[in-house]
Amino acid sequence: LLEEEPFRVYALATTHGLSDIALRAARxxxxxxxxxxxxxxxxxxxxxxxxQQLLDYRRxxxxxxxxxxxxxxxxxxxxxxxxxxxxxxxxxxxxxxSCAHTSKTLLVHExxxxxxxxxxxxxxxxxxxxxxLGEELERRPNSDSATSPALIGPVIASAxxxxxxxxxxxDSATAFPQIVKTEVERTISGVCHFLARSMTxxxxxxxxxxxxx
Numbered sequence: 001l002l003e004e005e006p007f008r009v010y011a012l013a014t015t016h017g018l019s020d021i022a023l024r025a026a027r028x029x030x031x032x033x034x035x036x037x038x039x040x041x042x043x044x045x046x047x048x049x050x051x052q053q054l055l056d057y058r059r060x061x062x063x064x065x066x067x068x069x070x071x072x073x074x075x076x077x078x079x080x081x082x083x084x085x086x087x088x089x090x091x092x093x094x095x096x097x098s099c100a101h102t103s104k105t106l107l108v109h110e111x112x113x114x115x116x117x118x119x120x121x122x123x124x125x126x127x128x129x130x131x132x133l134g135e136e137l138e139r140r141p142n143s144d145s146a147t148s149p150a151l152i153g154p155v156i157a158s159a160x161x162x163x164x165x166x167x168x169x170x171d172s173a174t175a176f177p178q179i180v181k182t183e184v185e186r187t188i189s190g191v192c193h194f195l196a197r198s199m200t201x202x203x204x205x206x207x208x209x210x211x212x213x
Contacts, residue, residue: 002028014050026057026195030188031142053195061141061191065184069134076107077122078130080183090176094123095164102158123165125158126176133180141188146181 002009002021006028013022068078081087094103103121111117129151136145145151152173159169 006032010054023192023195026054027188027192029054030058030061030140031144033140057191057195058141061188062138064187064191065141065143066134066138068180068183068187069130069137071127071130072107074107074110076110082108087176087179088120088122090172090179091122091126092120093159093165093168093172094121095162096121097164098162099123099159099165123155123158125155129155137184141184143181143184143188146184147177152177 002025006025010022010025010029013019013025068080070078072079076082077088077091081091088108094100102125103123104127105119106122107117108120109115109118132151133145136148136151155173156169159165
């Protein structure tokens, strides 16, 4: 039931004070696109405050997850990627010959006392991947979106006509989305801690008690 009807499980669990199950159900709802429409029917018997809490949780997850795919205001790659070469090197699978027109130079690291400024050439299809992923995660903060063939396919296709890049793009297009998926899961788990704390708050327990009346 948890896998198939997480909204219903969330409603039942919060009504009966089963916070652990409610947390698991809330996390599972992130795999579904919205709490409106047919999914909202399962939440008819919960209080408006409990319903709003689930909306807030999804919003927080969406904001935190989509931020992972956002370029910096200075035009640099997302900080969590930039700080680790084992992450951003996957985005640099591009040659300087036939693929020069399909890549863009972006900031990875701003100079400081210890190291110089670093710019790298990144295939623009990866930038399109990050943009599309950010939009999808804001709507539906599900880590599986990072490995969606619909998002990865254009990256692979962008290198298919280049004999040099085609040899390495598949490995990068396999490894990098998995890295992103792991980071999305870690980030959403952090938001789960917020939900867990709010469920132990006296105000929330009063709301649940009111729902049961």
